[in-house]
Structure formats: structure tokens, C-alpha cells
Amino acid sequence: MADDTEISLSTVKSFLTGKPVDYLNFVELSKKLGLDWQDIAYKEPQTQPSKPQPTNGEASPFITGAPITQPRYFFGRDKELKRLFNLLKRHPLQNAAIIGKKRSGKTSLLHYLKNITTTPAEQLRPEQKSDWLPYPENYCWIFVDLQDARMQSREKLLKYILESLKMQVPTPCDLDRFMQVVSDNLHSPTVILLDEISVGLERCPELDDGFWECLRSLATNHTAGNLAFVLATPESPMEMAHNTGHSSPFFNIFGYTAYLGALTEKEARELIASSPIPFTNEDVEWILRKSCCWPLLLQILCRERLFNLEEGENDDNWREEGLRQMKPFTHLLDS
């Protein structure tokens, strides 16, 4: 078959064993076998599947671009997780802010907080810690992405929060009625994760000072310490409020701030070691050096290295390609 199609033997082998091959090769080899490539191609799902993919080399474990939503693909941040869960595991629950540059891993960390304590062990990596909270099943987590247009209308956002809490939605769903329903019914620990909060402040006139003050008063006075906010932003919440012309009471309730930097070297090595085909020491050291342990850059370089190994190409061309792919994100490397 390799002779007939003039496609390399290693690519034909990869094709026949279900490993990724280039699109054009895939189409041509399918045609050769009289098959419609669309019928036999494995198409990457939009987000990571809730069931882990087999790690026998069929699916790449390296995710670049979309936030990590499945805990098994998330690495590191141990120090931040310890601090954050400490604020959330006792009464009163306390608020926290996560500050990090663009593409540093803020959204991934919010998803991880929400999911790690209730993900079944068989969907985690063997050594992954998940017992951060004494009674994780009592917690309600609400993820709010303020970039999502539906969250930018006050009424829709309030409805979404009530629905997530499984509470009755009043009509009309205005601030007063929302406050009433929540303060009457919220009796178990609840964490509202606010992502892209600066978008909320800059672009959503309906999310005005009155709205934020109401959230503050809910958390501090009306829910017996059961409600906390964790927000993610590229700059400090107080400054952000100031720069967008908001008064700051809501934004000064964030007692703890986690600054997201690079991973520690140990954490970065764990991410690299998750490759289904192990890398040589020399490759590992090169990836650590060039990425400075930033998770996105690690993922990009690992993806390139793995792709090259899977293609059976044993040269160093992947390094050049990796650096090229890293380029749009090298702002992470500026101190």
C-alpha cells in the first residue's frame, strides 16, 4: 500500500493502527481502501469528553487553546489550590481573586476548583489529590462566564444563578426578588466563579454598581457565611473597578489574591511526563527551558514533540515548529 500510494510506510502503519496522520494522507489512504474518510475519521469533540480517552496513544493528551475542563488534563497549581480550598472549606466561606496574564490558565483553574472534588477517582490520574473539602457533595458551584452574551443581561444572569441553585425563579426576576429568594433559601456552601469579570465591568451597563453592591451584601450579610465569590481577572479587582468607573465595595471583599505565574519545575515535569510516548531527557530539558514552565507553552512544545514521534520522524524539526507555534504567546515570558 505504501508503494502504491507513495506515502511513507510509517504513515501507512499509523493510519492502519488508528494513530493521527495528516489530512491529505488520511483521505488518500481511505480512498485506496474504498472507504469514505468521513465515515472512519475520529473527530475531535468540541470540549474534552467527560469520560477519559484511552491513553494508549490514540488521543493526544496535550490541550492547547481551550481551557482545561477535565481535571485529569490539569497540572500543578498546588500552592494556589491549597490556599483557595482553605478559604472555601470553613465557615464563613471567603472570597478570592485569581489574577494572571492572558493565557496564563485562569479559566482552567476555575473549572478545576469546580470539578476536582467530585470527579470519580477513575477519571483522575492515579496521584491526583481530590480530597480538598470535607463534604464536597454539599457544595454548589456556579460558573459564570461574563464574556457569554447571555450573562450580560442582569435578568438572565440572575435567572441563571437561581436555576443553578435549583431555586424558584420569580417574575419579574429583579434584584430585590432575587435577593429575597437567595437569602431565604441558601443554606449550603455555594461558590460563584466569575470569569472574565473585566468584560462584565467594561461592556455591560446592566451590571452596574447597584448590581455588584447587591451581590456583596448577599455574601456578607444574608447567607450566613455560605456564599463566596472567586473571580478571575488579568488585573487587580480594585484597580479594575476604578479604571472602569465603578465604585469599589464589591471589589474590596476579595481578601486573598492568587497570582498565576509559571508552574513549578516539578509540576512542569509531570505535565511533560504525561506523554503517551516518553520524551528523552534532552527533549524534556529543552522543553522546560524554552517554555519557562508556562503551562500553555509546555502544552504547545509537548504537542509538537509527540506529533513528530507519532509520525515516526526522528529529527529536530519539531523544535523549530514548536517555537513558531509558541510565538503568539511569548508575552507570558516577559517579566
Ligand SMILES: Nc1ncnc2c1ncn2[C@@H]1O[C@H](COP(=O)(O)OP(=O)(O)OP(=O)(O)O)[C@@H](O)[C@H]1O
Ligand atoms: N493547570 C494547567 N495544566 C495544564 N495546562 C494548562 C493549565 N493551565 C493552563 N493550561 C494551558 O493553557 C491554556 C490556556 O488556559 P486558560 O484558557 O485557562 O487561560 P486563561 O488565563 O483563562 O486565558 P485567557 O486570558 O485567554 O482567558 C490551556 O489551553 C492549556 O493549554
Ligand SMILES: [Mg+2]
Ligand atoms: Mg480565560
